[in-house]
Amino acid sequence: MKNTILILLLIFGLFACEDNDSYFDASIPQENVSFEAIPGGAIMRYTLPENTDIFAVRAEYEDYKGKKMIKIASYAYDSLVLDGFNEARNNVPVRVSLLNQSNEASKAMEFTFNTQDSGPVAFFNNIEVLPYWDGFQVKYKVPCAATGLCNVFFIGTNPMTKELDTLLLETFAIEAGENVKYYSLAQKRDMNTVVVKTEDFRGNVAMQKIYEGIASYNVEKLDPSNFEWLDPFSLSVENDNQGFMVGWKYLFDGDVKGSRKLAFQESWGNTLSPANMYSFVTLPYAVNKPDAPKYFILDIKEPKQVSSIRMYGMLNLNTMTKPSVFVTCYGTMLPNDVTIYASNDKDDNNSWVKVGNFYQSLTAAVPWIQRAGDVDNSTKIKTTSELEAVEPCYLTVNFSVDNPPYRYFKVEFNSVFKKIPNQYYENTTERVTLHEVEVYGK
Template sequence: MMKNNILLLLLLICGLFACKDDETFFDVSIPRENIRFKPIPGGAVMYYSLPEFTDIFAVRAEYNDYKGKKMVKIASYAYDSLVLDGFNEARNEVPVRISLLNQSNEASKSVEMTFNTENSGPVAFFENIEVLPYWDGFQVKYDVPGAATGLCNVFFIGMNPMTQELDTLLVETFAIESGKNVKYFPLAQRRESNTVVLKTEDFRGNVAMQKIYEGIASYNVERLDPSEFEWIDPFHLSQENDNNGSMLGWKYLFDGDVKGVRKLKFQESYGQNPPANMYTFIAGPFAVNTVESPKYFILDIKESKQVSSIRMYAMLNLNSMTKPYVFNYFYGNKLPNWVTIYASNDKDDPDSWVEVGNFYQSPTAAVPWIQKAGDIDPNSRVKTMEELEAADPCYLTVNFSEKNPSYRYFKIEFNGVFKDKDSYWKNPTEYVTLHEVEVYGK
């Protein structure tokens, strides 16, 4: 009798467990017609509509990426789509197994389907690309439609400084951006032409594609000799004063002093309380160009040249920035923040001027180009000739297109200055100063 009772109890317990197993078995599936795929760069988006089943917790998709690595993607029941990525070149009929999960992570029977992909960003990068000549190097123009991902590594064939042999040298790595873009790559090693290597990779570090571009011409440039340059001043704004205590005039724009060497040397040789000789250029009052009162200067380089850029320098922050009264005791707020340049081969023909370059920087920029210029930052003060020789110059650059023809005349408009840079010695009468001008050309 006891033996029969024990047997009955065991059967009852097994029955209870069987009931429990039946209750937790995840017997549900997603109809194929509830799933669709949309190809995207580097993969596809799986859109789905879940059946009305309260225990569905997530959707799982299993497939292999382009390298054959198993990929498992899971999305919450609260969403209606899942991104299936991991591909570079476009592929068709990629197998995928789709199942549902409950809160116990138990899976339903899987549905097998396929999806197509589009070229990823690192591959699409090469679909619409040009590697073209540029000043002292080359440029890369590309157009990536849609969402862009991945990196581009830019190399050129040059002399390895360590081995003194030709090698593939990295220039830059940049993130690929969607839309039309252009990147410029000036090279320190100058050649008549360059071999450029572009290698793209995804954000997992996998190489997507590589292409080699040979014979890319380099438009090598150099600083043009300024000895014959002329600064034409149609509105008579330039302060011309070669008396001791001033030394002002446009000729100082082309004397080769890009930092303020002449002023500091004069101070050191004179001793205490030297005159405020500047050896620099200043124009005004009201030398800033406006719609109501147009103002400009014309730079005549004396012969037509294909110009790549014009640099405009500021005097560095010297130990003793004593200045003649025309500077109103503050130097930096007379430096330009906005410059527009036009070019022509006939300065007397008003219809011949073509805009070739523009520079703009906000007057409130956190680190303006004038940061190391006179009176701006006391921490940048240069006290000795040795310090001055070691210091980097301070300048803005207006770059020109490599497609421009040769020009002789350049009309320069100063459309704005950092006139409020000092809280006390402001520049309400809009004087404009520059310390040196350099022209670079092919």
């Protein structure tokens, strides 16, 4: 008898619990919910009814791997991003419910949504892997709101094993819009094999493609023996007297560091010997201005497909012992803004085409002139052996591989460093100097 009563009480208790279960009674009209496909997912937009008990909106669906995804947005918002997809999909099921402050859910409503290719997949919809100087370039265009990572590899010799391997060059975040990445390789080959692999920010590989037979435009320094630096405005200081040795011809003498000057000073047995800069310097006010154009023309004597032009500064020798034309701090006369145009007819003003530009802020933390003369006392060089052990300092103006061969290059110095921190002198007259110019080409 007692057992019978206990069973009856248990049954009544179960029914009582079922009767007391509470459900959140709220819903959204179907027409108040819409979906917009975006890269890697969709945006769910909604308009909530006038119900103060609604605290949040919840969407449940499965991502491209079949993993359950739950997205919740506060009642204060009107949209929710449903992500987790790579390749575009149609009619993805989603269950949408409303939550109150007690986290009680309303009856779920069922919808479907479409997605677009995610950034890591869309990356391959408009990509080109093309030849470049000593390597290759990757051009790509992806839609707005694209995200993800791209890994660029090439097939080369592993420095550890000395065998062919897939070597990582760079991992970068995919940016919406049109972009180009340039890769010049230390390992030079006539043809390269390039591997491009993309992944989402969760570390999932989205897609991988291999590009074979990408030609490399291998470059070398062009012989400067016949180069000429034309001076239409007569700005170059030409003085081959002892204590000077300045003029445009020293731009092509092969001395990229200041070796000739240091050797001359050492031959005198001290560093206070005559200056003999073996360098190029201009008269005052050689900087190009919109209302007063100034430029030089580099003539390489025959049309060549040029990849870049390097412009060197003399390194920081123990004492510069400058002649009067270098009376200001040497580094203040080096350019921070250079524009180069090209032509095959220097006398036709309409034939000049802009091919390259270099710009560095005057407030750059580490300017390209950091180790140039008189800039930083910690970089002083006292002996020839010290000079031989260090790298030169230079700026580089790079050119596109799409340029045709050109013979003439118009060089505009738009700005110089002029004033350097912790230095007394200032290049108020805007003289310009360079120590060496090198041209690289196909």
